[in-house]
Amino acid sequence: MFWRMGLSTASPVETILDKENFTLEELLDEDEIIQECRSLNGRLINFLRERVQVEKLIRYIVEEAPEEAERLQSLKFPFIACEIFTCEVDIILKALVEDEELMNLLFSFLDPERPHSTQLAGYFSKVVVCLLLRKTTTLMNYIQAHQDIIKKLVDLIRITSIVEVLIRLIGADEHIYANSVDSMQWLEDTNVLEMIVDKFSSSDCPEVHANAAETLCAITRYAPPGLASKISSPSFIGRLFRHALDDSRPKSVLVNLLSICISLLDPKRLTSGTCYIYNRQLAYGSGITAKPEMVEAMLDSLGDLLKLLDISSSDNVLLTTYGKLQPPFGKHRLKIIEFISVLVTASSEVAEKKIVRLGAVQRILELFFEYPYNNFLHHHVEKIVVSCLESKNTEFVKHLLYDCNLTGKILEAEKNFTLAVDVNRPTVPAEGRSPPRIGYIGHITRMANKLIQLGNDNNDIQTILQENGEWVEWQTNILLKRNMVENVFQWACGRPTSLRDRTRDSDDDDYQDRDYDIAALANNLSQAYQYGIYGSDDIEEAHGSPERDDEDAYFDDESAEVVISSLRLGDDQER
Incomplete structure (x- = not known):
């Protein structure tokens, strides 16, 4: 107009x-x-x-x-x-x-x-x-x-923007590759993978190592068949570990190369750094299918990796709020534990035998208790323990329960729930202050619950637990009470309680699948509206109006059903 x-x-x-x-x-x-x-x-x-x-x-x-x-x-x-x-x-x-x-x-x-x-x-x-x-x-x-453009891009791999071009060019973008298979076929015959891996030996810059690893991780997730088969070949895996185990190289080389191996074992897993996955939704899965020859190539270097977990030769000291670490656990050791956790999840019988023979789980459990405040370490160790318990290999389960003495270590930690005052241990409490409570009680509680859950279907586990009188007493007098206290679905915090008692750990619970108690919710909402907590404009009316009676605050089950439907609709939209 x-x-x-x-x-x-x-x-x-x-x-x-x-x-x-x-x-x-x-x-x-x-x-x-x-x-x-x-x-x-x-x-x-x-x-x-x-x-x-x-x-x-x-x-x-x-x-x-x-x-x-x-x-x-x-x-x-x-x-x-x-x-x-x-x-x-x-x-x-x-x-x-x-x-x-x-x-x-x-x-x-x-x-x-x-x-x-x-x-x-x-x-x-x-x-x-x-x-x-x-x-x-x-x-x-x-x-x-x-084709010299490829080499120039790799030479500038320290720049994150250039990495984005390189990743898309190699084939990490599903739509580009799907629509232009013929025009990208020639990339499989180039030595682009070798050029990227060489950056781990020719550069000492951590940014270069991180970006090179991110590029190779993107290739493991989605790449042309030729490049995908080349990067998972035993010869290429051996080349990665030669660089990773080179003592003259910075620790960032080991950390980032292990990220590549983790991505090879589980392509759905997001490793450190920015993830350049375009137009694809990745979900974590419990089952990992890895090529047997690739797993065996990684197992060849497992013994050398376990040697790097040794903390006796390190003189580093890190002061913390609760005391000091001598030495600090370090990012490279944490990445080794993470790699082993994914390796165990791969459910390879060859890997399980090698892990048992090298005593890897036993050493990892020792580190779990030696560093009581490293939650990242505790998370990965818990995954290893659960994977061992869920293994179909009974010898692997017995190794965890007998040789590693999992139940004994849990009971010992429950007895001594404060940090031990010992200057010879890796974690030492601060002087002049009372030792703090250890930080892995939640993790060992979940391990114990998993052990009991699996014992219901596994006679071997059930027998081991029942034969241990101390365990039965602790389970009855402490663990069951702790589970009741920590069951968030029983907490009356102004939110609806569930119709059935939920004993599952909240981390494993699908929060979308809940049955709400309509009557309880109606009662909560009616009280909320009665006291005017849902709107500041209505507070005066809710409390001061003489005409207001009980019928104004009435909220029936039918109305509550409408509210519940809207809640579930919101959950569906979030999903």
């Missing part, structure tokens, strides 16, 4: 385009240019598609502005130039990818003699990813003809 009355204003971009001699910089300085591009302004698009203008846009993205340059040229213009390309206007992208000189200019950003600022690297990455999505075949044909 306003434009009919003559109240409309011309677009600033149109005003610039109406000039006889205007420049690209005038347009880039205009805030509405991106909106005009997205709305496919014909005059603007025809101007930006010109080769001269495309070249200028690319130069703003790949070339650092001079030091004396104004703020517009160094900050705003590169950003706007990147946004123009990522508006995905087909005619502009086509003008770029079909001109080899312009493509050479774009990828000249990767040249080693150029500075590679984080800002421009991000713009370069966004443009290349946009081309990968919209002009996949043309771009892949260009890269195939210039």
Whole structure:
């Protein structure tokens, strides 16, 4: 209506385009240019598609502005130039990818003699990813003809934005690979995996190691068949462990290479760092199927990994609020424990025999009790114990209960529930203060409950538990009472109680599958409305109105059913 009355204003971009001699910089300085591009302004698009203008846009993205340059040229213009390309206007992208000189200019950003600022690297990455999505075949044909681009990308793997390009290029994007199988087939014949692994030996930078590991983890989750089979081959696994066990290399090499092995064993598992999985939903599963030859290749180095768990030769001391650690457990030891926990979950009979023979579980349980405040360690050890108990191999279960003396260690921890004052132990309490309570009671409680649960279906476990009088007494007098106290479904905290007694651990419970007590909820809600706790505006009315009677606060079961339905609907939407 306003434009009919003559109240409309011309677009600033149109005003610039109406000039006889205007420049690209005038347009880039205009805030509405991106909106005009997205709305496919014909005059603007025809101007930006010109080769001269495309070249200028690319130069703003790949070339650092001079030091004396104004703020517009160094900050705003590169950003706007990147946004123009990522508006995905087909005619502009086509003008770029079909001109080899312009493509050479774009990828000249990767040249080693150029500075590679984080800002421009991000713009370069966004443009290349946009081309990968919209002009996949043309771009892949260009890269195939210039395969040195792969090496340049790997050389800049310390830059996270470059890692995103590399991961998408190799095939971690499902849609790119599915729609362009033929154009990406040649990648399987390159030595890109070897180039990435070499970064663990040629660089001491932790960022390089983390990004290289993230790239390889992405390949394990979704990659062309050729690369996937190559990265899981025994020879490649052996190469990874040679780098990981090299004493001359930083500990970040070991940590990140073990992340790759964990991802190989369980591709659904998200390892450390940023996860570049596009358009795919990954869910954790209890069953892991790993190639037997790959598992055996990893088991060859298990003994050397267990030696690295030794803490007797370390002189490091870390002061904490509760005392001191001598030495601190360390990220590399924690990653070894995590690797073993995934290895145990793989349910490989060969792995179980090797783990029993090397005494891995026994040593890991000792560390569990030696570091009573390392919750990450406790989490992984609990997973190992549960996997052992659920194993179909009876010898593995007996090893945990007899050789490792799991029940005895649990009972000992329950007796001595405060930190021991012993200067020769790894964890020493602070002087002049009473020893704090140990921090793994919750974990051993879950282990004990799991042991009892499995004992109901396993006669061997049941026999071991029943023969131990001390265990039976502790289970009856302490564990059962603790479970009742910690059963959150019995707490009357203004929330509905469940119709049935839930004895499952809250970590294992599906909170979406609950039966609500309608009568109890109706009573709670009626009281809530009666006392006016749901709205500050109604408090005065709820408490001070003489006309208010009991019928105003009445809330029947039918109304409660409506509330419950809305709650469940909210749960479904969250899912």
